[in-house]
Amino acid sequence: MDNDEKLEDDFSEEETGSDELLAADDLRLPESADILVRLHAVRAWLERQRKEATLDVGRAALALQEAMESPVEELRPRRRAMREGDSFTARLNAAQQALRKAQERLSAYEEAQSLLEDCVAHTSGQRVLVEYYLTLEELLTGSGYALPSQETTPDTDSPWYDVMLEVMQRIEHVTTPQEEE
Numbered sequence: 321m322d323n324d325e326k327l328e329d330d331f332s333e334e335e336t337g338s339d340e341l342l343a344a345d346d347l348r349l350p351e352s353a354d355i356l357v358r359l360h361a362v363r364a365w366l367e368r369q370r371k372e373a374t375l376d377v378g379r380a381a382l383a384l385q386e387a388m389e390s391p392v393e394e395l396r397p398r399r400r401a402m403r404e405g406d407s408f409t410a411r412l413n414a415a416q417q418a419l420r421k422a423q424e425r426l427s428a429y430e431e432a433q434s435l436l437e438d439c440v441a442h443t444s445g446q447r448v449l450v451e452y453y454l455t456l457e458e459l460l461t462g463s464g465y466a467l468p469s470q471e472t473t474p475d476t477d478s479p480w481y482d483v484m485l486e487v488m489q490r491i492e493h494v495t496t497p498q499e500e501e
């Protein structure tokens with residue numbers, strides 16, 4: 321391994337460590353933190369959330385596969401088989417629902433990442449996270465959802481809605497100066 325490869329490996333390890341720190345849920349940035357650090361913190365957090373959502377999709381797909389493969393024995397008495405068939409159907413439906421929700425969360429994180437990159441491309445300087453926040457807010461209200469500060473929306477049991485609110489909360493967390501304890 322030559323020196324250039326060593327430096328490249330050291331840099332990527334440092335960047336990965338930095339991303340992990342910036343993606344931490346309990347991140348506390350000083351009031352003097354640069355906008356680029358704040359932006360990087362949002363990006364790193366979004367990437368971590370996307371990776372976790374990808375894992376959740378895989379787990380849900382595996383659970384669905386296992387539910388589909390679980391045998392329903394036909395040799396049991398009729399009533400018991402019917403109850404177990406209902407149980408099989410319920411497990412299968414629950415596994416399908418879990419997979420659908422996991423896929424919606426993953427899709428929402430990918431959409432949020434794309435929106436952030438659009439804001440970065442079209443906004444300069446200090447306003448990028450403000451514009452991103454306003455874009456998410458507009459997206460929620462344009463999709464018929466109320467913001468948490470407003471009255472509740474009839475159907476807020478949506479993985480997409482939950483993810484967008486989480487992203488907005490992350491932006492607030494990263495951009496709001498933390499009080500000293």
